Amino acid sequence: MDYHIRNCRKFFSFFSVFLFIFFSCAQNSADINQSEMTVVFEYQDEESLPSARLCAFVESASDSRRSGLLQLSTKKDGFIWNAASLVRIKSGDKFWTGYTNFLMQKNQPFPLDSYRILIQNADEKEAEEIFDFSYDSSFYKLKASEVEEKMQNLGAVKKIAIYDENHILLYYGELKDNLSSSRKIWNVYSKANYFNVIWQTKDNTVICILPKQLVVPDEND
Secondary structure, three states: OOEEEEEOOOEEOOOOOOOOOOOOOOOOOOOOOEEEEEEEEEOOOOOOOOEEEEEEEEEEOOOHHHEEEEEEEEOOOOEEEEEOOOEEEEEOOEEEEEEEEEOOHHHOOOOOEEEEEEEEEOOOOEEEEEEEEOOOHHHHHOOHHHHHHHHHHOOOEEEEEEEOOOOOEEEEEEOOHHHOOHHHHHHHOOOOOEEEEEEEOOOOOEEEEOOOEEOOOOOOO
16 A cells, blocks of 8 residues: 554554646645645445545645655644655646545544645655644544435535446536436436435535445436
């Protein structure tokens, strides 16, 4: 695995969807303009509690392809995560680098803590940022059937991700009326095989990926 998690006292081992666009310019410095973190809760079925993973990204003014290491750590609990196989995204004139699969042992909640995020580029130049991260950790105890009411109360955004049988993303975005049933999805995307309903809080700190649903058109729909 390309990550590990370490506690200072003892050692132990998403949504979401990203578009990847690369840029050809090369830079020699590491820098951080801003950082963003999201806890992704993913449900395998309606009755099980979710698994959780942490996504962390930093925005840089330089070419993100030269980033070699991203390290995340917490102040109070002393957790440290390292990731070397990073995701790179270019959006307009912004470069984002991050990792989407930081984990806690036995699916323990990610701490509500002060986090330090450090990025090192290929020349081993480093930049860091320290910030407080909080999110609604009650989702660890919610089943899939309880997510919608909770998210509606939070004023969250409801989206949908549609895939073909090879797990290729066909659509990710607003859950419109023309995508509100298997038949309607099939009418728009004839190669669709399954979809996930996805809820996202307004502050982007929590994403819930609900259980996979097969696209099986109902003749009566």
